[in-house]
Amino acid sequence: MKLIVGLGNPGSQFKDTRHNIGFEVIDELAKRHNVKLDQSKFKAQYSVIHVNGQKIMLLKPLTYMNLSGESIRPMMDYFDVNNENLTVIYDDLDLPVGKIRLRQKGSAGGHNGMKSTIAHLGTQQFNRIRIGINRPNNGMSVPNYVLGKFSKEESAELSHVIDACANACEDWFSKSFVEVMNSYN
Numbered sequence: 001m002k003l004i005v006g007l008g009n010p011g012s013q014f015k016d017t018r019h020n021i022g023f024e025v026i027d028e029l030a031k032r033h034n035v036k037l038d039q040s041k042f043k044a045q046y047s048v049i050h051v052n053g054q055k056i057m058l059l060k061p062l063t064y065m066n067l068s069g070e071s072i073r074p075m076m077d078y079f080d081v082n083n084e085n086l087t088v089i090y091d092d093l094d095l096p097v098g099k100i101r102l103r104q105k106g107s108a109g110g111h112n113g114m115k116s117t118i119a120h121l122g123t124q125q126f127n128r129i130r131i132g133i134n135r136p137n138n139g140m141s142v143p144n145y146v147l148g149k150f151s152k153e154e155s156a157e158l159s160h161v162i163d164a165c166a167n168a169c170e171d172w173f174s175k176s177f178v179e180v181m182n183s184y185n
Helices: 018-032 069-078 112-121 142-146 152-172 177-184
Strands: 002-006 039-041 044-051 054-061 086-092 100-105 125-132
Touching: 002 018, 002 069, 018 054, 018 086, 018 125, 018 142, 018 152, 039 069, 044 069, 054 069, 069 086, 069 112, 086 112, 086 152, 100 152, 100 177, 112 125, 125 152, 152 177
Parallel strands: 002 054, 002 086, 086 125
Antiparallel strands: 039 044, 044 054, 100 125
16 A cells, blocks of 8 residues: 655645645645545544555544654554655755655755654654645745645746656656655655
8 A cells, every 4th residue: 555645734724825735736636536535543634545556545634744653654554564665745944836846865954744654663764745835035034834724926936846756656656766766856
């Protein structure tokens, strides 16, 4: 089984915020595969899709961003998913809006959801898709910025970025993550 996790915060007040872009990619994948994330376990919503005889779990932790690992680790243990079969999708302040970067390992880079995930997995060695959200440039604090909504100009890029991330995930269904990285980076 492969596990694709989109990081975000639960609740309507966080919908369409920069920090919830991982959730949006999971929603796009669910839409493409005509499923709802209507199952719950270990503080997460999920659904399992079948593609070419392979099980793929789409997951949204409901723990709030800073505690994401509290949901991801038990799901991996329960469903016997190893680190090579995990991909985590999240927002990144160090990339411009509209850019994505795929990596197989790395630090949290100051991202609290990734700090929690790394702490609970006990390793930095797992696949990730980083989605650029840019840094605040008008004196706004980082917490207020990531919990804010995208500007109209940024929103124009979003459907392209979400599609690209969903396409990368779907490519991973049948290719190695290295091959997918080489195609999208």
